[in-house]
Amino acid sequence: MGNLKNILIAFLVPLPSLTFYLTFLHNHQNPSPSYAYFNSLLTWCSDHPLLLANILFFLNIDLLFWLIGLIQSSNWLIDLYWTVVPVMLVHYYASHPLAKSDAVRSKVVIFLTWVWAIRLTHNYFRRERWQWGSREDWRFTDMTKQYGKHWWWVSFFAVYLSQQVFLIGICLPLYAVHSSEKPWNTWDTIAMSVCISGIVIAYFGDTQLFKFVQRNNTLRELGVPLVPNLDKGLWRYSRHPNYFGEQLWWWGLVILGWNVGEGWTFIGALINSMCLAYVTVLVERRMVKQESRADAYRLYQKTTSVWIPWFKSTPRGAKDKSN
Template sequence: MLLNLLVLNIFIMFCSWLLVTYNRRAGLVDVAWSFSIALNVMIAAWVMGTAPLMVRMFLGIASGIWFLRLTWHLLRRYVNETHEDTRYANMRRAMGGYQHLGFLAFFMFQAGLVALFSYPMLKLLSIPTQQWNDWTPYTVLVAAIIMALSLIGESTADQQLYRFKLNPQNKGKTLNRGLWKYSRHPNYFFEWLHWFAYPILGLAAGLYSLWIYPLLMWLFLYYITGIPFSEQQALAHRGDNYKDYQRRTPMFIPWPPKE
């Protein structure tokens, strides 16, 4: 089953790469990444799961909704963009005449990342029912609360930023209202918070290795793919306006801003 899911991920990424080859907008890879994880989890919960029904339903529904919502948000952003995302435009320039093969390798690498970040859910779904203890309903409840708070928080932050960017009068300005008043990256914070749901759920099955995932996601967001690029782009486009925002507003964990 895992091999079948990997083949599915590769197929989705390959089709996405074919489309990007013609429209030259590689941001589609983000949409394909999130959609692939949603499919992996929902298919596994329905077909290959040996975990208790409560766990299978929670992961299939809650994680499915989480990644489908993210897919919709990324797709909406992708459709509304008039130019290729700066990250991928820079990659395209760097690869020069080898950009088509370079992006093919990049999209296949993303298929591997789908497998990496689907692993917590797939691992939980594969644990036989008899290995889950009496604490399972309580860990499901705690995981559900974390998932709900994360979903509400990230959806709210994404929607606030989306509406702010729709107003042409806000060009060159920084959103400093709503959740963005308390964190420069509230969407990333709630994305990170969501990954605590899986190791907490795993406590009822004696699975402790999943605690690496909140750390792994924090490293990705804080040092690699998320915050560094966002901060760099914000400074390049908004200059002193964003520097003032940086001085007053916490970078990651929401907290009251400085006066």
Template sequence: MLLDLFLLNVFIMLCSWVLVTYNRRAGLVDVAWSFSIALNVIIAAWAIDSAPLLVRLFLGLASGIWFSRLTWHLFRRYAHETQEDTRYANMRRAMGDYQHLGFLVFFIFQAGLALLFSYPMLNLLTISTEQWSDWTSVTVIVAGMIMLSALIGESTADQQLYHFKLDPQNQGKSMDQGLWKYSRHPNYFFEWLHWFAYPVLGLAAGSYELWIYPLLMWLFLYYLTGIPFSEKQALTHRGDNYKDYQRRTSMFIPWPPKE
């Protein structure tokens, strides 16, 4: 199953890479990454019958909805962009004459990364029914509450920022209303929160290694691909306005702003 899903991810990434070769907007890789995880989870929940039906339904529906919504949000953002995302534009310049091959390697790497972040769901789906404890339904409820809270929070943050950016009067300003009043990156915070649902669910099956995923996602968001780039880009485009926003507002965990 893992090999089949990886090959599916590679196919999706190769199709995306071909399109990016012509339109030179490599941000499509983010859409393809999220879409790959959504397909991985939905297919695995349908095809693997080892886990209890309740667990399969929860992961297929809850995780499928989570990553499908994220795919739609990223695609909508991508469709409205007129220029290539700064991250990938910088990569393109750095690779120079080898950008075509460089992006091919990068897209295939993302296929593997999509499988890596599908692992919590795949791991839970392959645990046989006999290994799940009597309080599986309790962990499903708790995991569902975490997932729902994260879904509402991230969806709200994304919608608030999306509509803020649509208003030309907000050009050069920092979004500091709604959830963005309490955190400079509420979308990342709720994305991180979502990953706690899987280790909580795994408690009922003794799958304790899944606790590495909230830590892994925090490292990605806090130090690698999320906050550092977003902060740098915001300072470049909004300067003192964003510095004032930084001074008043928590970076990650929602917290009342400073006066």
């Protein structure tokens, strides 16, 4: 019953923004002389695509998702919509009255954004055993304990307002793509190659991690020792290949923004990379706190690249012994 309720919430929750935007698109070219204030609103929405996107995000996600999180005592919705918002934004930027773009570039970017979102959404539900809202991100759970009775208001800033900065920021190249009619060129091909590489690397990284977790769950059920660490496949060359793939995707989009003369759009990807670097530290601290895998993971840290896949290195202690 809880799963069905959360499915219903997930499908209904974006309706306020969608309804308003579709109404705006329907009426902006045919304003009614009887509604001067409404016509002024339509004109403002036509002239300020970025501001409108931020306002809709603030009202529909920051405020509404926050209220739902307080009622449910869980902030699961933002995890699901992390993969949905970029798709909504790319269609928003492409359909806005001020939009102008090279048709090929626009179609390719929209298609790849869908591919990226489907991959990440599939990984989310696979990890959650196809349950909707069964749990929230472990970092939010940890912060709930950290902030205690203040979490109800801290969560608005830590979970939702911060996500607006990240999501609107990393999607800025999608806005840039639909702000220029510059013809497709070699840099577009390079950017798309980077984006596709990122999607593929992230997919295989996440799939290998999922299978590793599944194998350990089976071993746990059998009552036999678990494999302490994943160091096969892409994980042999990088401690976080899935993170690396995600970064390639977003920085590939940055190349697109730069190519159409909107180099400033790199700021979102930079903020996201800095945030992911901090998340990487949190994840690795969590790993070494687990006694069953602490020694193996410390050795893994000494021999394996953090993000960028690279060849294994030899621990300093092992070199000394060999000499």
